[in-house]
Amino acid sequence: MSSLSTLRALGPGPEVPDEIKQRIHRQLLFALGSAPLALSSAPPAASNAARLPVRFWTAKSALVVGGMWLLGALMGVFAYSSLRPAQVRVVYVDRTAPSVSAQSIPAAEPSAPLELATPAAAAVAPIVPAPAKAVWSAPKTSGLRSDLGRERALLDIARQSAAHGEPAQELSQVTAYQREFPHGRLAEEAEALAIRALLSLGQKGEAYARASAFREKYPDSFLTPAIEPALTP
Amino acid sequence: MPVEPDFETLFQEEVSYVWNVLRRLGVSERDLEDLTQQVFLQVYRQLAQYDPRRPLRPWLFCFALRAASNHRRLSRHRIELQVPPPDVADPAPGPDERLIGLEDRELAERALSQVPLERRAVLLLHEVDGQSIPAIADALSMPVNTAYSRLRLARQDYEKSVARLRLQRGDR
Numbered sequence: 001m002s003s004l005s006t007l008r009a010l011g012p013g014p015e016v017p018d019e020i021k022q023r024i025h026r027q028l029l030f031a032l033g034s035a036p037l038a039l040s041s042a043p044p045a046a047s048n049a050a051r052l053p054v055r056f057w058t059a060k061s062a063l064v065v066g067g068m069w070l071l072g073a074l075m076g077v078f079a080y081s082s083l084r085p086a087q088v089r090v091v092y093v094d095r096t097a098p099s100v101s102a103q104s105i106p107a108a109e110p111s112a113p114l115e116l117a118t119p120a121a122a123a124v125a126p127i128v129p130a131p132a133k134a135v136w137s138a139p140k141t142s143g144l145r146s147d148l149g150r151e152r153a154l155l156d157i158a159r160q161s162a163a164h165g166e167p168a169q170e171l172s173q174v175t176a177y178q179r180e181f182p183h184g185r186l187a188e189e190a191e192a193l194a195i196r197a198l199l200s201l202g203q204k205g206e207a208y209a210r211a212s213a214f215r216e217k218y219p220d221s222f223l224t225p226a227i228e229p230a231l232t233p
Numbered sequence: 234m235p236v237e238p239d240f241e242t243l244f245q246e247e248v249s250y251v252w253n254v255l256r257r258l259g260v261s262e263r264d265l266e267d268l269t270q271q272v273f274l275q276v277y278r279q280l281a282q283y284d285p286r287r288p289l290r291p292w293l294f295c296f297a298l299r300a301a302s303n304h305r306r307l308s309r310h311r312i313e314l315q316v317p318p319p320d321v322a323d324p325a326p327g328p329d330e331r332l333i334g335l336e337d338r339e340l341a342e343r344a345l346s347q348v349p350l351e352r353r354a355v356l357l358l359h360e361v362d363g364q365s366i367p368a369i370a371d372a373l374s375m376p377v378n379t380a381y382s383r384l385r386l387a388r389q390d391y392e393k394s395v396a397r398l399r400l401q402r403g404d405r
Contacts, residue, residue, distance in 0.1 A: 003395040004388065006341045007360050013253025020266060021248055027270040028244070032277065 151177065151186045158193055167200035188214075192223040195230050204230070238289065240277055248273070250290060251297050257345060257357055258301035268304060272296045291364055291372030298354050298373070305350065340402070344394035352387035359384055 158173035174194045177184065184190065191214050198207035211230035214221070252269050260268050275296050283292060348356060354373065358364045364372075370380040 003341070003344070003392050004360060006337050006395075007345065007356075007391065008363075010338065010341055010361055012250050012361070013256070014249070016249045016252045020252075021245070024248060024266055024270045024273070025244065027266070028273055028277070031270065031274050 147181070148185055151181055151184050154180070155186055155190055155193065158190075158197075162193065162197065162200075167197040171197035171201065188218050188221055188223060191217075192221075192226050195227045199230050238280075238283070238285070240280055243276070243280075243289075244273055247289070247293055251293055254294055254297040254357065255301055257342070257361075258298060258350065258353065259346060260301050260304055264304060268297075268300050272300050275300075287371070288364065288368055290362055291358060291368055294354070294358055294362070295372055298350075302350065340395060340398055344391050344398055347394040348387050348390040352383045352390060355380055355383040356387035356391060360388075 154173065154177040158170045158177065161167075161169035161173060171194060174190050174197065177190050178187070178194070181187070181190075191210065195207050195211050195214060198204075198210065207230040211227045214227055215224060215231065218224070248269065251272050252265060255265055255268050255272070256262075272293075276293065279296075283289075345353060345356070355369055358369045358372070359366065366380050366384065367377055370377040373380070375383075
């Protein structure tokens with residue numbers, strides 16, 4: 001007999017003893033759990049049908065959890081928007097210094113430029129045009145106040161020249177002031193500066209004459225002690 | 234028109250077939266009960282998908298093959314040589330046993346156990362169960378040519394194993 005014939009002759013194999021069959025049957029019933037005891041009456045489709053409520057409850061639970069999550073998110077957004085501090089917006093703008101820039105000093109006579117005799121004076125009085133991109137503009141003031149400001153600025157320049165030991169510069173700046181403001185409100189102060197500049201330049205005669213005139217014009221001036229040296233011959 | 238089989242009847246008629254297939258597919262003796270029960274559990278759950286126009290045993294064979302493959306993946310269960318247990322078989326010799334001697338039967342079973350599993354499945358279905366190759370290809374979800382090829386290789390493996398075992402036994 002060939003080997004393959006032997007194989008074919010094996011057949012389906014021996015019968016399983018009834019005892020083992022019964023044991024497997026019991027295990028099968030136990031494994032099926034809630035399935036009916038009579039296996040023949042248990043349609044397999046029933047198991048799928050039994051899963052449907054599980055699917056329904058799973059979907060419902062997911063819906064509830066999702067809804068709660070959405071509600072929590074909305075409450076969080078509301079709480080944040082109501083409790084957060086107000087935002088402060090800081091904006092930086094370029095602006096020129098209003099007190100020293102000549103641009104901010106309105107010219108009483110546009111045709112009469114300032115006379116800057118030395119570079120030092122130019123350094124003291126920088127006449128730099130404001131940048132075109134400057135956002136800030138000088139506040140609008142009355143003509144009286146702006147004239148006084150310019151008078152003050154011109155005399156400040158003269159006073160700084162005196163402090164630097166440049167009486168000629170001081171004198172020329174005072175002269176320029178007196179030319180621009182013949183009846184200026186700071187004429188008394190300007191005249192006192194001119195007398196001191198003349199004394200510093202050694203022009204005692206002219207200083208004495210102008211000091212005498214000053215005393216007559218302003219007999220009660222508190223600047224008289226400043227020009228006193230010019231009054232002594 | 235084919236009638237859908239009743240599970241209880243199917244179990245009573247085919248439990249021995251499934252048991253023997255599992256054993257021939259390499260499942261150890263101690264695990265046969267558990268795996269037979271697992272196979273019928275799957276059969277019970279899939280019974281609605283069974284097409285009664287197709288042969289039943291190749292369909293059952295697929296469940297057994299899947300269970301045996303999974304069982305085989307665990308190396309602790311792996312037993313290469315299977316010897317049929319004398320106490321499980323019916324003590325009265327069957328018609329097949331009357332045709333072949335016990336030694337030849339044991340030799341055939343041992344040679345069969347040495348054929349690779351995927352080839353052994355085709356060999357069992359064709360040579361032992363008498364299924365046609367197209368039916369086997371359909372049941373195992375493989376091309377017909379693959380089934381033929383596996384059958385050819387399985388026969389070669391089997392015959393080599395038989396020859397080797399006969400040499401070991403001292404036959405001619």
